[in-house]
Amino acid sequence: MAQPAATQTVEPLARTDGWQGIVSDWTSDQRAFKNVPWGKAMMWIFLLSDTFIFSIFLLSYMTVRMSTTVPWPNPSEIFALHIGGSDVPLILIAIMTFVLISSSGTMAMAVNFGYRRDRVKCTVLMLVTAAFGATFVGMQAFEWTKLIVDEGVRPWGNPFGAAQFGSTFFMITGFHGTHVSFGVLFLIIIARKVWRGDFDRATPGFFTSRKGHYEAVEIMGLYWHFVDLVWVFIFAFFYLW
Amino acid sequence: MAHVEGQQHPIAIYLWVWGLLFVFSAFSYLVDYFNLEGMLRWSLILLFMVIKAGLIVAVFMHMRWERLALMYAILVPPVLVLVFVGLMTFESDYTALTRDIFFAPES
Numbered sequence: 001m002a003q004p005a006a007t008q009t010v011e012p013l014a015r016t017d018g019w020q021g022i023v024s025d026w027t028s029d030q031r032a033f034k035n036v037p038w039g040k041a042m043m044w045i046f047l048l049s050d051t052f053i054f055s056i057f058l059l060s061y062m063t064v065r066m067s068t069t070v071p072w073p074n075p076s077e078i079f080a081l082h083i084g085g086s087d088v089p090l091i092l093i094a095i096m097t098f099v100l101i102s103s104s105g106t107m108a109m110a111v112n113f114g115y116r117r118d119r120v121k122c123t124v125l126m127l128v129t130a131a132f133g134a135t136f137v138g139m140q141a142f143e144w145t146k147l148i149v150d151e152g153v154r155p156w157g158n159p160f161g162a163a164q165f166g167s168t169f170f171m172i173t174g175f176h177g178t179h180v181s182f183g184v185l186f187l188i189i190i191a192r193k194v195w196r197g198d199f200d201r202a203t204p205g206f207f208t209s210r211k212g213h214y215e216a217v218e219i220m221g222l223y224w225h226f227v228d229l230v231w232v233f234i235f236a237f238f239y240l241w
Numbered sequence: 242m243a244h245v246e247g248q249q250h251p252i253a254i255y256l257w258v259w260g261l262l263f264v265f266s267a268f269s270y271l272v273d274y275f276n277l278e279g280m281l282r283w284s285l286i287l288l289f290m291v292i293k294a295g296l297i298v299a300v301f302m303h304m305r306w307e308r309l310a311l312m313y314a315i316l317v318p319p320v321l322v323l324v325f326v327g328l329m330t331f332e333s334d335y336t337a338l339t340r341d342i343f344f345a346p347e348s
Contacts, residue, residue, distance in 0.1 A: 044314075
């Protein structure tokens with residue numbers, strides 16, 4: 001990132017660490033988040049707000065599950081697949097988990113190769129990430145179809161127990177799946193820019209007209225890892241609990 | 242590239258974390274597979290969940306290499322969600338209690 005020289009002249013002083021560092025960073029003029037490009041700080045703040053959204057979803061799930069007098073359906077049995085003559089519990093969800101973790105791994109490496117200016121590897125790894133993401137959404141579509149068509153789960157009721165199971169399930173996994181889908185879309189857009197060399201030439205973006213940098217890949221990575229992070233919590237609280 | 246504001250680390254660390262995430266996901270799946278129950282189940286689920294979340298945020302999202310000003314600005318506010326969890330626990334216990342008293346079928 002050939003940052004303009006202005007950035008260097010603004011911060012000639014050595015930065016302090018620890019609590020003094022926090023105070024001096026926050027009280028300094030112009031930018032509180034040193035070392036962090038503008039877009040990355042904004043993505044972190046967006047992710048913080050998204051954290052609250054998913055927290056509220058999981059909290060509402062906790063509340064209805066704790067307060068219902070009807071037994072909660074057993075996710076281990078509902079999400080079992082019939083393989084080789086026996087029911088394997090939660091197997092589809094486990095595979096989905098591994099797919100999403102793998103996509104996070106390839107994304108992390110894409111960010112790394114981006115900063116090394118290795119356009120080919122960066123593009124390929126981002127496209128692999130997108131493919132994993134699309135696989136995840138596909139498996140989720142399969143899971144939803146199975147639940148809705150074969151087992152008759154609806155947001156307002158299901159044959160297994162508490163009616164709130166369906167409403168919270170569709171809302172939480174639906175919102176997460178939407179995040180994954182949009183992530184796939186943006187992964188492809190950013191991968192195309194990397195491939196064309198937009199970030200080597202600092203080509204202005206089509207929407208914001210800001211000069212392109214490889215930071216865009218890392219910012220994309222932050223979003224993608226966040227989607228993986230949310231799945232960790234959904235997996236623990238919804239499927240395993 | 243003297244003045245790069247991005248994060249550059251050896252690839253090996255990502256592969257390590259990737260492997261660890263696989264291992265801990267397998268562990269949490271096994272918790273369900275072996276049908277562990279009660280406090281053991283919940284504590285193991287939470288433990289593996291926190292480890293995985295920590296690895297993702299710290300290494301994949303590069304948080305451990307950021308300055309404290311950003312770390313605290315992003316990581317402290319979600320902790321307050323725990324207060325909300327506490328509030329809603331009381332609330333749902335109360336709702337469950339009143340439902341048990343007034344609506345539960347005679348048995």
